[in-house]
Amino acid sequence: MKKITFATFIAVLFSLNAMAQAVLPTSWSFTTPTLPVGWTESGTGLYTASGNTPPTMKLDNTGDYLIINFASAPGNLTYFLAGNSFAGGTFTVEESDLGSVWTTLHTFTAPTSTYTQFTDVPQATSRYIRFIYTTKVSGNVGLDDVNIAAAPAGPQQEINVKQGATTIVSGGSYTWSSPVSTMTPATFTIENLGTVNTLNISSAVISGANAADFTVSSSPSSVTANGTAPLTVDFTPAIAGTRNAVLTISSDDADEASYVVNLIGIGGSYATEPAAQATSLNFTNVKTYRFNAAFTSSASAEEYIVLRKTGSAVTGVPADGTVYQRGDLIGDGQVVYSGPGTSFTPNYIAANTTYHFAVYAYNGDGTYRNYLTTSPLTGSTTTPATMMPAGLYAGINTSSATFVADLHAVVNPHQQQFYSNYGNYMVKGFYARDTTLDRRVITCVYSGENKIYSEPFDFTATGFSREHTYCYSWMPVYLDANSDDLPEYSDYHHLFPTNQNQANAVRSNYPLGEVVTVSSTYLDGTYGLDANGNLVYEPREEHKGDAARAMMYEAICYTTVAGNNWGLPNPISPSINYGQDQGLLKQWHYQDLPDSREISRNDYVDSLQGNRNPFVDSIDFVCFVNFTNMSYEALGCVADIEEALNAGFIAYPNPAKNELSLHVNATTISSYEILDMQGRVVLKANVSNLNLVKLNIAALKSGSYIVKAVTPYGVAQKSLIIE
Numbered sequence: 051m052k053k054i055t056f057a058t059f060i061a062v063l064f065s066l067n068a069m070a071q072a073v074l075p076t077s078w079s080f081t082t083p084t085l086p087v088g089w090t091e092s093g094t095g096l097y098t099a100s101g102n103t104p105p106t107m108k109l110d111n112t113g114d115y116l117i118i119n120f121a122s123a124p125g126n127l128t129y130f131l132a133g134n135s136f137a138g139g140t141f142t143v144e145e146s147d148l149g150s151v152w153t154t155l156h157t158f159t160a161p162t163s164t165y166t167q168f169t170d171v172p173q174a175t176s177r178y179i180r181f182i183y184t185t186k187v188s189g190n191v192g193l194d195d196v197n198i199a200a201a202p203a204g205p206q207q208e209i210n211v212k213q214g215a216t217t218i219v220s221g222g223s224y225t226w227s228s229p230v231s232t233m234t235p236a237t238f239t240i241e242n243l244g245t246v247n248t249l250n251i252s253s254a255v256i257s258g259a260n261a262a263d264f265t266v267s268s269s270p271s272s273v274t275a276n277g278t279a280p281l282t283v284d285f286t287p288a289i290a291g292t293r294n295a296v297l298t299i300s301s302d303d304a305d306e307a308s309y310v311v312n313l314i315g316i317g318g319s320y321a322t323e324p325a326a327q328a329t330s331l332n333f334t335n336v337k338t339y340r341f342n343a344a345f346t347s348s349a350s351a352e353e354y355i356v357l358r359k360t361g362s363a364v365t366g367v368p369a370d371g372t373v374y375q376r377g378d379l380i381g382d383g384q385v386v387y388s389g390p391g392t393s394f395t396p397n398y399i400a401a402n403t404t405y406h407f408a409v410y411a412y413n414g415d416g417t418y419r420n421y422l423t424t425s426p427l428t429g430s431t432t433t434p435a436t437m438m439p440a441g442l443y444a445g446i447n448t449s450s451a452t453f454v455a456d457l458h459a460v461v462n463p464h465q466q467q468f469y470s471n472y473g474n475y476m477v478k479g480f481y482a483r484d485t486t487l488d489r490r491v492i493t494c495v496y497s498g499e500n501k502i503y504s505e506p507f508d509f510t511a512t513g514f515s516r517e518h519t520y521c522y523s524w525m526p527v528y529l530d531a532n533s534d535d536l537p538e539y540s541d542y543h544h545l546f547p548t549n550q551n552q553a554n555a556v557r558s559n560y561p562l563g564e565v566v567t568v569s570s571t572y573l574d575g576t577y578g579l580d581a582n583g584n585l586v587y588e589p590r591e592e593h594k595g596d597a598a599r600a601m602m603y604e605a606i607c608y609t610t611v612a613g614n615n616w617g618l619p620n621p622i623s624p625s626i627n628y629g630q631d632q633g634l635l636k637q638w639h640y641q642d643l644p645d646s647r648e649i650s651r652n653d654y655v656d657s658l659q660g661n662r663n664p665f666v667d668s669i670d671f672v673c674f675v676n677f678t679n680m681s682y683e684a685l686g687c688v689a690d691i692e693e694a695l696n697a698g699f700i701a702y703p704n705p706a707k708n709e710l711s712l713h714v715n716a717t718t719i720s721s722y723e724i725l726d727m728q729g730r731v732v733l734k735a736n737v738s739n740l741n742l743v744k745l746n747i748a749a750l751k752s753g754s755y756i757v758k759a760v761t762p763y764g765v766a767q768k769s770l771i772i773e
Contacts, residue, residue: 082506089119098508259294263317283313290322320420340397358407403432405433481493496546564586644666696767710745720736720760
């Protein structure tokens with residue numbers, strides 16, 4: 051079996067968690083974001099709601115892999131495998147002794163869509179198993195509940211070393227501390243896993259940079275079959291800080307004649323502080339929604355912690371002896387990364403925003419951690435204002451009678467993404483942001499609820515869903531067979547994360563609107579009657595413009611496809627005998643213009659689908675589309691505003707007798723007047739920008755009138771009858 055030399059150990063000492071071998075038996079069901087020791091993968095995704103025991107690993111590109119490196123002879127390999135629309139490709143399970151030359155264990159060319167368990171038998175000399183999507187033509191592979199058993203014990207002698215209950219594989223390490231000039235022992239247990247032969251130990255030798263600080267004070271000469279014996283190493287640090295050495299146990303084990311344990315001693319309380327910080331922080335691939343960062347390592351540092359702050363420089367400083375996790379706060383900075391790597395990719399990025407970083411070098415782990423807290427490596431980068439391709443709308447003319455068709459042609463056709471991939475692509479790739487204890491948080495767009503979870507994200511476990519802003523039942527294809535496989539169903543531009551029971555299910559297929567009589571609320575989301583007495587759902591203020599643009603995008607993108615008109619439905623259904631008010635959507639659009647996050651979302655979805663929401667890119671486009679029938683609106687917003695104001699103007703009761711109430715959806719009233727049928731003003735007054743105006747009309751004669759209300763957007767008017 052390949053050993054890690056001392057020179058290699060010094061170079062990669064604190065990368066051992068990523069490179070260390072798994073102790074058999076080893077298994078994983080993909081339920082945590084942290085890979086087991088000895089397991090590596092290529093950045094695959096997850097099926098969060100399927101698998102033999104959900105979630106399950108999703109391999110969806112040629113070259114996607116899962117590799118397991120283990121420390122001893124393996125027993126049987128078992129796993130569950132399924133294909134999702136898999137056709138024409140090859141998926142392979144392989145083994146290797148050194149991880150360089152691979153031999154096929156199992157080849158799949160037509161895996162079933164049902165998760166099925168398979169069992170393969172690796173060679174006793176194998177130390178690597180690889181699952182790899184060798185060639186993709188179409189479809190994905192789901193892999194779940196992978197297990198490698200330990201080989202059954204044989205009669206021959208077989209060494210294994212433990213410290214306490216933990217096995218230390220050959221090439222692994224053990225850390226303990228002692229006050230300077232004080233001896234502290236560490237006792238290891240040598241096991242003989244053989245069932246017949248005695249394990250004979252010829253020597254136990256200390257070597258390495260600080261060998262003088264370590265002494266083998268007791269060691270067995272032999273260990274009986276199925277037996278154990280103690281081996282003790284005394285640590286007496288000459289100075290404070292990190293002291294490194296190597297314990298080599300020589301025996302007559304046939305395949306591990308030299309068993310290596312890397313010894314890490316800490317003199318005093320902390321590891322040796324790094325002498326210098328990392329250098330040269332650089333940012334690459336800077337987009338509105340993501341960027342990469344990398345720096346040059348410090349020769350005296352083992353690991354690094356990276357802090358982030360938006361808008362100004364980080365001033366937070368880590369404390370020695372404290373272990374921080376991604377998402378934790380240190381002063382005014384949030385931990386983006388902690389580990390041996392020299393690159394990182396922060397999440398939850400917005401357009402036109404400056405992000406500042408500070409990188410602190412440290413040595414040691416756990417309570418021994420020692421940070422270099424002076425003069426950290428710092429740097430910042432500013433994301434672009436937009437990634438809209440130049441000239442994308444060059445052929446679009448709002449004065450053209452073909453404007454609607456022309457705009458539709460810019461956004462359709464496009465690359466469809468699977469609805470089932472939303473969790474990996476949109477939640478993990480865009481919406482998730484770090485919070486304490488290496489957890490993530492996602493926000494319900496309707497209610498503002500912040501849901502904290504540990505990766506991987508799971509819709510069922512979190513109680514969240516992918517909300518169709520343009521309701522599925524509104525779609526002209528709703529009753530078509532397999533309509534949920536169509537691009538309009540899975541289009542990410544109009545899918546948003548929402549709480550399923552308290553927001554999504556409450557909204558149901560009701561139109562969005564302004565609630566004046568509340569039936570129920572959940573945080574900032576409200577359900578109830580609007581001023582017309584119709585049931586509507588009102589999302590939180592921060593999402594109103596986003597929701598309006600998403601709904602209008604869906605209409606412009608898919609109108610005329612397969613001969614369907616995507617005008618906003620009216621009535622929505624036999625039980626909802628009214629429609630979605632386009633005037634209100636346009637008001638929301640202008641009242642809540644695209645912010646930096648919505649711009650970055652537009653760019654990100656563009657990177658996945660190859661199309662954009664044009665109403666995010668150009669706020670004026672909405673003026674020239676009549677979304678009730680998807681026709682061209684030549685007068686632009688002049689007609690839209692007038693239509694919206696009149697449609698949203700409520701004068702009640704009507705007929706009226708003594709008192710009249712005035713209300714205009716989504717705006718305020720600054721003055722009003724009532725005119726008789728000869729155009730004479732019979733009553734008028736200025737008011738203080740009220741949402742609801744009540745006036746006494748008892749002195750007016752019975753008859754027909756016109757009532758007008760002045761708003762910031764213009765004048766609304768209605769016919770009025772006074773009894």
